[in-house]
Amino acid sequence: MAESTRRRLDSDDRAPHGSEFEVFVRSDGDDPMRHVGSVRADDADGAYELASRLFAWHANDVWICPSGDVARYTTHELADEASTVDRPVDGEEPRNREWS
Amino acid sequence: MISVSTLLCDHGADGNRLRYDIDTGTETPVTDRAQRRPVVVWNTTNRCNLKCVHCYAGAESEPKDGELTTAEGKRLLDDLADYGVPVVLFSGGEPMVREDLEELVAYAADAGIRPVLSTNGTLLTADRARGLKRAGLAYAGVSVDGLAELNDEFRGVDGAFQAAVEGIETCLDVGLKTGLRYTVTGQNVDDLDGVVDLLTDVGLDRFCFYHLSYSGRGEDLSSVDLDAAERRDVVKRICDRTLRSHRRGDEIETLLVGNYADAAYIVEYARREFGEDTARRIYERLEQNGGDPAGERVAAVDCLGNVHPTQFWRTYSLGNVRDRSFADVWEDDSNPLLQAVRNRPENLTGRCADCRYKEICRGGSRLRALADGNGLFGPDPQCYLEEDERRGALPPASAD
Ligand code: SF4
Secondary structure (H helix, E strand, C coil), rough: CCHHEEEEEECCCCCCCCEEEEEECCEEEECEEEEEEEECCCCCHHHHHHHHHCCCCCEEEEEEEEHHCCEEEEEECCCCCCCCCCCCCCCCCCCCCCCC | CCEEHHHCCCCCCCCCCCCCCCCCCCCCCCCCCCCCCEEEEEEEEECCCCCCCCCCCCCEEECCCCCCCCHHHHHHHHHHHHHCCEEEEEEEECCHHCCCHHHHCCCCCHHHCCCEEEEECCCHHHHHHHHHHHCCCCEEECCCCCCCCHHHHHHHCCHHHHHHHHHHHHHHHHCCCCEEEECCCCCCCCCCCCCCHHHHCCCHHHCEEEEEECCCCHHHHHHCCCHHHHHHHHHHHHHHHHHHHCCCCCEEEEEECCCCHHHHCCCCHHHHHCHHHHHHHHHHHHHHHCCCCCCEEEEECCEEEEEEECCCCEECCCCECCCCHHHHHHHCCHHHHHHHHCCCCHHHCHCCCCCCCCCHCCCCCCHHHHHHHCCCCCCCCCCCCCHHHHHHCCCCCCCC
């Protein structure tokens, strides 16, 4: 099933500036570590400092990992999720439709 | 985003509940429903042709490796449309350096999203402005941050002011709705009236004033930010100016963005100017607006696909649209920070905790609170409300 369509995503860093670090937290010793997004910093110490400012109120344990070091395998592919949208023929009709 | 003109002058008053929190060029919401999905700022590229000292995105002269491609951008727009996102703000860097901008704008419009643009205006030639209008662009917000000398110094390029003014004129000429974006700092506060006068003369009638956000290159600028008295003074000037122009019959739109202490101030201003009933009515409207929108009514996707709680909160990402859909990232209930930010009024500390305006302000910017060392739920250093205003015994409106 999903396994056969899984593919590896880029392994580059994901920060437009500095470096991106994935953040994992655990509030109690018997909880699993939970991925809670990523922070951007110059180095691991800066990333930990930032992550702890965001999550210290919640978590006993804070782990960080350079984003570029994570090998990601997924069935999700942004470029595969197209739903085709009809294009206007002459470009004249109003393009904004009411959102509802 | 707080519409000073609507609140104080009933300008475009409509009673609708959708309130955008970025400048989308409209005060006439597209639906009478409350805003259920966030407006999404898409920072389409890190590249910019200017070098603004206060750039929140820290843009550079080259694009980043791995920026979302045209195909990925279209899939993202499909994803946002499926989720019911009402508006996408194309931003950057400078979004107009992307050659596929018109294509992406048209795609968004076809998918049922209102496409709007945030630009430095310097690349708005007649051809491009016409192309964008044809593509369905609903609005272009053009940044100018001072009169010529100061603006060009801020923007790091001689002639940027003149080019931006010409860009605004071009938009007006081709019938593309446009407005000013002005980020107010201690350095440019004295130029504000001159810029508004000059642009009024060229026919502009929409003016959007941003408080400085401490992110990107703006992080280093907290020292040149306004102090509380200066901020109060400039907001008062903007309110006064709006009232004056409406009394003269000029239907200008003025908006304040990025500091919801403005909401509290405007209620206080209205009480002094018009009395308790009007203040109460304004408070009720601001209650519907809902206060600082970070993580709720505004989201951002950066050029590499990272999803942020606002376009300014660049150092924290909730996830990446290359890993899973925007909706999955945004709706992830397991993220404790997102949950706490969405329940802000009960988590606020310090002077915000017992402020009577916390429901219409929600403590202002979490990002500035963090940058100032006040913690995730501490006070926003840009709050300029006075103690007697903050500590009034009763909320002035429907909460009683
Ligand atoms: S004290 Fe806090 S909640 Fe009250 S107006 Fe200031 S920032 Fe907003």
